[in-house]
Amino acid sequence: MKRIYLDNAASSRLDDDVLKAMLPYFTEMYAIPSSQFSHQDGIEVNDAIEDARDAVADYLHVKSSEIIFTSGETESNNLAIKGYARANASKGKHLITATSEHRSVLNTFKVLEKEGFKVTYIEVDEYGHITPEDVKAALREDTILISIALVNHEVGTIQPLKEISGQLEDYQAVLHSNLTYGAGYLSLDMGDLGLSLASLSTDKTNGPKGAGVVFIKDKLKINRLFEGNFNEGYIRPGMVNVPAVMGLAASVKMFQNNSGDIERIGKLRDRMIEKLLKMENTVLNGPAVERVANNVNISFFRAEGESIALHLDMKGISVVTGSACFSQSLEPNYVMMAMGFSHERAHGSIRATLSKYTTEDDIDRAVDAMSEVVQKLRDISPIK
Amino acid sequence: MSIPYTKKILQYFLHPKNVGEIEDADATATEGSPSCGDQVKLFLKIDPETLTIKDVKFLSYGCASNIATASIITELAMGKTLEYAKNITWESANKELGGLPPVKVHCAILAVDALKSAIENYEHAHGLMKEKIPTDDRILMKRLRGVINPVAGKDVVSTKLVASVQIKDGHVKIEVALASDHQFYNNISSEIIERLEPLWDVEDVEVIPNEN
Numbered sequence: 001m002k003r004i005y006l007d008n009a010a011s012s013r014l015d016d017d018v019l020k021a022m023l024p025y026f027t028e029m030y031a032i033p034s035s036q037f038s039h040q041d042g043i044e045v046n047d048a049i050e051d052a053r054d055a056v057a058d059y060l061h062v063k064s065s066e067i068i069f070t071s072g073e074t075e076s077n078n079l080a081i082k083g084y085a086r087a088n089a090s091k092g093k094h095l096i097t098a099t100s101e102h103r104s105v106l107n108t109f110k111v112l113e114k115e116g117f118k119v120t121y122i123e124v125d126e127y128g129h130i131t132p133e134d135v136k137a138a139l140r141e142d143t144i145l146i147s148i149a150l151v152n153h154e155v156g157t158i159q160p161l162k163e164i165s166g167q168l169e170d171y172q173a174v175l176h177s178n179l180t181y182g183a184g185y186l187s188l189d190m191g192d193l194g195l196s197l198a199s200l201s202t203d204k205t206n207g208p209k210g211a212g213v214v215f216i217k218d219k220l221k222i223n224r225l226f227e228g229n230f231n232e233g234y235i236r237p238g239m240v241n242v243p244a245v246m247g248l249a250a251s252v253k254m255f256q257n258n259s260g261d262i263e264r265i266g267k268l269r270d271r272m273i274e275k276l277l278k279m280e281n282t283v284l285n286g287p288a289v290e291r292v293a294n295n296v297n298i299s300f301f302r303a304e305g306e307s308i309a310l311h312l313d314m315k316g317i318s319v320v321t322g323s324a325c326f327s328q329s330l331e332p333n334y335v336m337m338a339m340g341f342s343h344e345r346a347h348g349s350i351r352a353t354l355s356k357y358t359t360e361d362d363i364d365r366a367v368d369a370m371s372e373v374v375q376k377l378r379d380i381s382p383i384k
Numbered sequence: 385m386s387i388p389y390t391k392k393i394l395q396y397f398l399h400p401k402n403v404g405e406i407e408d409a410d411a412t413a414t415e416g417s418p419s420c421g422d423q424v425k426l427f428l429k430i431d432p433e434t435l436t437i438k439d440v441k442f443l444s445y446g447c448a449s450n451i452a453t454a455s456i457i458t459e460l461a462m463g464k465t466l467e468y469a470k471n472i473t474w475e476s477a478n479k480e481l482g483g484l485p486p487v488k489v490h491c492a493i494l495a496v497d498a499l500k501s502a503i504e505n506y507e508h509a510h511g512l513m514k515e516k517i518p519t520d521d522r523i524l525m526k527r528l529r530g531v532i533n534p535v536a537g538k539d540v541v542s543t544k545l546v547a548s549v550q551i552k553d554g555h556v557k558i559e560v561a562l563a564s565d566h567q568f569y570n571n572i573s574s575e576i577i578e579r580l581e582p583l584w585d586v587e588d589v590e591v592i593p594n595e596n
Contacts, residue, residue, distance in 0.1 A: 110565070304422065306447035310397065313387070324421050325447035330487065330534055330571040332421065347421040380403050380451070382414060382425035382443035 003316040004362045008204055008294060009153055009181060009353035010320065014247070015206040021250035022208060025243040033231070033240055045242055052249030056213055059252040060198070061189040065219065068232050069245050072212040073180045074104040075225075076199030077147075079236060080176050080214050081108045083222035084145050084197060085117055091172060092142030093117045096135065099338035100124045100152055102178055109147075126339050127287040128157030132164050143173040150193075151181035154322065154335040154351060155286025156295025158186065165194025174220065180204060184255045185262055185293050190215060206355060207251030211244035261356040266293035268354055268363050273298070275367045279374065285322075285336065285349055294354040297322075299345045300370075302384075303377035308350055311373040317366050322349040389448060390482035397448040402458035404441045411509070413501035415494050422446030422491065424454050426498040430506055435466045442498070449484050449491035456480050457495045466503050472496060474530070486537025490575065493530050519583050524549040524556065527583065531575045534568050545572065547594060554587035556580055564593040 005013070025048070033049045034042035050064070057064040070076045085095060097109055099121045109119045120138040122130050135146060146168075148159050165175045174196035179188055184205030190198060198215040201207070216222055216235070228237025269291075276282055276298045285297040300308065305321025312319055320326065322333030323346065331337075332346035352366065389397070406427035416423040422445060429439035440461050442454040456477050461469040474492040478484055484492060507513050517523065525541055533543040540546055540560070547559040558576055562569050573591040580589045 302445065304446050304450075307397070307451065310387070310448050314394075314398070323447070325450075325488075325491075329567050330490075343421045380400065380443055381445040382423055383445050 001316055003318065004358075004366055005318045006296075006352035006354060006358070006362075006366060007318045007320055008355040008358075009351070011203050011209060012206050012355050013357055014208060015251065015254060017254065018207060018247045018250045022243040022247040025246050029242070033242060049240060049242065049245060052245050055249040055253055056200075059188065059255065060200075060213075060215055061191055062215055062217070066216055068214045068216060068235050069240050069248075070212040070214055070236055071210055071241060072203065073102070073178065073199060073201040074212075075236075076201065076212040076214045077102065077104040077178055078108050079222070079225055080197045080199055080216070081105065081145065081147055082112065082225060083235070084174070084176070084220065085112050086115075087221040087223040088144050089117070092140075092144045094140050094143040095119045096122065096138045096143060096146040096173070098122045098124055098130050098148055100128055100154075100157075100335045101147065101149055102153055102180075105147055105149070105178060124157075124338055126341075128152050128155045128335070128339055129287065129290070130159060130164075132160060132167050135164050136167050139167070139171055139173060141171070143171060145176060145197075146173050147176040147178070149178040149181065150186065150188075151179075151292045151295075152286070152335065153181050154333060155297045155339070156181070156292040157286050158182070158290045158292060161193045161195065168194070174217075181295075182292060183207075184251070184258060190217070196220060202248050202251040202255075204353075205251065205255070206357075208244045208247035210241045211248040213248070258356070262293050265354050265356060265358065268358055268360060269293055269296055271360070272296045272352065272354075272363045272367060275364075276370065279371055283345070285339075285341070285345070296352040296354070297349060298352075299341075299349040300374045301344065301348055302381045303348050303374045305346075305348055305350060307377050308348070308370070308373055311376070312350075312366075312369055315369045315373075317369055319350050319352045319366075322346040322351070388485040389452075392480075392482045393448065393452045393484065396452035396455045396481070400444075400451050400455040402441050402455065402462070403443070405443065406439055406441050411502045411506035413498050413505055415498040415501060422450045422494055424450065424494050424498045426454075426458075426495075426502045428502045428506060430466070432510070437461050437464055437466070437469055440499075442495070446494070447488075447491060449488040450494060452481055453477050453484070453492040454495040454498070457499055461499055466506070470500060470503050472499060484537065487534040489537040490532035490534065493532065497530070516584055519551055519556075519585050521549050521551065523583070524551060524558075524580065527579050528558070528576065531572065531579050534571065540572065540576070551586070554585055556586055556589040557592060558589065559592045559594065561594050563595050566593075569593060 031041035033046040053064045053067045122134045176197035179200045196217040200213040203209045281301040305323030306325035309321045324332045336346040409427040410430045411428045414425045425443045427441045440458045444451045474496045477492045529539045531540045533540045536543045547561045550557045577589045
């Protein structure tokens with residue numbers, strides 16, 4: 001039986017056309033992208049990378065010179081945040097982020113704290129939202145950088161970036177955002193959102209793994225993370241993953257014509273949430289509106305998440321849970337803790353993230369399986 | 385590679401043995417781990433003449449390891465004397481299941497504790513309790529052998545994570561050979577506290593990280 005894959009916010013199936021765009025760069029155009037005084041092979045690959053840069057710049061409504069390619073979301077977040085903070089430390093050493101951010105953001109800020117920066121962690125509300133007022137209250141004269149993800153990776157909360165950046169006029173602080181979980185779903189106009197720095201990967205939205213983007217407005221000063229040759233403006237030395245970057249460019253081109261997919265995915269998400277909430281003792285995690293189209297996150301009380309996920313896995317359905325039993329640190333999911341949830345609510349939480357390949361039949365079968373499995377586990381639970 | 389559970393663990397997870405309640409149980413105990421959220425409730429039916437376990441059942445609110453270990457422990461205890469059952473260890477449960485993944489071994493402790501607590505509750509109610517022994521370093525170390533280092537799947541004492549133990553006027557201090565930003569520091573420190581606080585003469589437990 002065909003497996004039902006509902007973990008797209010972790011990574012997703014590559015789109016066939018994206019794969020086609022990548023293939024020549026494995027076996028035909030495999031030279032290092034190099035500037036003019038090289039060989040023909042390198043120049044051709046370089047032209048292709050510059051076309052890819054144009055495509056990404058077009059998608060983000062910025063200049064091509066403002067785009068740097070990296071290896072993915074984690075590197076992009078590290079480069080944008082560490083790179084900007086270290087290069088601009090003389091202007092101030094205060095930074096702002098939120099408690100619900102991706103680990104590659106939070107752990108980056110922890111390193112900066114050890115380097116002497118002060119970080120304010122804005123607490124999110126029970127739906128994962130932060131408000132422009134929260135940011136305003138945290139802002140100081142010596143604040144140089146704020147990092148808030150456009151979409152939360154666990155519960156799909158969309159943050160009001162435009163309103164947040166609108167408060168920054170009288171301050172030197174610039175706004176960075178991890179756009180990865182909104183890629184392909186939301187309009188990403190950097191000017192409109194008021195962003196000076198951004199990170200992007202498309203591997204959650206049918207793009208390739210191993211490629212990422214940092215947008216750096218008007219060549220703001222950024223320190224590179226490591227040394228090497230002079231490519232990517234000497235901001236990101238090291239070999240560009242050419243096939244992956246070509247795939248990334250193909251995927252953002254695809255996003256510019258996918259409103260039908262988004263609408264369909266959103267309807268499937270609503271169908272799944274509606275059906276699951278009809279079960280007893282279930283609750284939606286994250287907001288009902290201002291939620292990315294592919295995220296479902298539900299807590300089933302009196303049933304433990306790892307057990308639910310394992311039963312579902314054996315039935316051919318892939319989901320993840322915020323339960324402590326499942327996590328790499330044996331702690332309840334930190335995003336849910338940040339939202340003020342009880343351990344129990346995190347313990348029975350299941351995240352299902354959809355893609356354009358998810359069908360209505362997939363959703364109905366997954367809901368039926370969840371209903372059966374949760375009932376089975378509640379039957380053997382000591383908590384009544 | 386597939387999910388790191390043995391076939392036997394998956395079998396017990398899918399078809400747990402001795403699951404349910406005993407309505408006229410002679411003793412029950414609920415053990416929960418606030419840090420991970422799991423709970424096990426155990427029910428015992430005991431023959432007062434021979435002090436053997438006539439029936440044992442469990443309910444679980446936990447992960448696959450929790451369900452499987454609770455299940456295997458009821459099988460190991462069934463028909464045995466209380467003296468025998470008291471000495472069932474997490475190691476024997478783990479061995480019987482063919483080995484839990486290291487990060488999951490701590491789940492076996494909960495089920496073993498539930499069995500021990502249920503037996504103690506029975507002994508207490510029937511005047512079978514022995515004299516209370518004051519907690520000393522040796523008892524602390526013995527209890528700490530029930531806290532699992534998730535990296536190794538063995539206890540924190542044998543994996544040398546306990547740097548020192550101290551008890552003074554009911555205040556316990558445990559120094560651990562872990563920095564506070566270690567992946568498992570929060571888990572291990574809360575498990576140490578949960579493990580030592582129930583001791584009758586312990587008032588509070590402080591875990592001290594090693595930041596060097």
